[in-house]
Structures are given as C-alpha cells and as structure tokens.
Amino acid sequence: xxxxxxxxxxxxxxxxxxxxxxxxxxxxxxxxxxxxxxxxxxxxxxxxxxxxxxxxxxxxxxxxxxxxxxxxxxxxxxxxxxxxxxxxxxxxxxxxxxxxxxxxxxxxxxxxxxxxxxxxxxxxxx
Numbered sequence: 001x002x003x004x005x006x007x008x009x010x011x012x013x014x015x016x017x018x019x020x021x022x023x024x025x026x027x028x029x030x031x032x033x034x035x036x037x038x039x040x041x042x043x044x045x046x047x048x049x050x051x052x053x054x055x056x057x058x059x060x061x062x063x064x065x066x067x068x069x070x071x072x073x074x075x076x077x078x079x080x081x082x083x084x085x086x087x088x089x090x091x092x093x094x095x096x097x098x099x100x101x102x103x104x105x106x107x108x109x110x111x112x113x114x115x116x117x118x119x120x121x122x123x124x125x126x
Contacts, residue, residue, distance in 0.1 A: 004072035007116035039087040042075035
C-alpha cells in the first residue's frame with residue numbers, strides 16, 4: 001500500500017500495518033486523536049516526513065488504521081516550535097494512477113513539494 005505524507009510516498013506491506021498486538025493497543029484511539037498527535041509532531045518538526053521518516057511512517061500507519069480509505073495526509077506547520085493549533089491537517093484519497101506516478105517520480109529523485117501539491121493538495125493553485 002502506498003501512502004503520501006506531505007510530499008513523500010511511503011510503501012507499506014499491508015500485513016505489517018495491523019499486527020494483533022498493535023491493533024488492540026490502538027483500537028480505542030479516534031482519528032481526531034491521531035490528527036492531534038500528528039499536529040503535535042509537526043509543530044515540533046515541520047519536516048518530520050523528511051527528517052524522521054520512521055516516525056512519520058508510524059503516524060501514517062495510525063491514520064490508515066483509523067481511516068483505511070485515506071492514503072494521503074498533509075500536515076502544514078508555519079515553523080518549528082509553533083503552537084499545535086497553528087498546524088493544519090488534511091486527508092485525501094488518491095487514485096492508484098496518481099499515487100503510482102508520484103512513487104515513480106520519487107524513485108527517480110524528481111518528486112518535489114510543488115509537484116505533490118499540483119497533483120494532490122492544490123494549495124498553490126491561483
């Protein structure tokens with residue numbers, strides 16, 4: 001399974017997403033709680049998906065466990081150490097064609113935040 005976190009595509013083995021022990025441990029968490037956790041992480045480090053991909057992947061797996069239809073998340077913080085309330089979060093469901101194209105560009109070293117924005121988030125559209 002592919003998951004886009006901001007402008008980085010992660011590839012997950014579906015079997016690894018929900019080990020029984022982890023599933024039981026996190027079953028009571030809501031998507032709102034996971035969103036708040038993500039906002040806290042991105043308030044501390046706005047480039048979490050680049051600087052700490054492991055932590056970002058764990059966040060992505062929690063999002064998937066709470067909302068299996070979601071395969072993309074965008075966390076935007078105005079700066080390191082900002083207030084958690086200032087971090088914006090969006091989720092999306094991206095078609096396999098777009099996700100595959102993003103993964104291909106990433107493997108080629110040509111996926112940028114501008115390209116991810118154009119293909120998915122459309123924040124820069126005028």
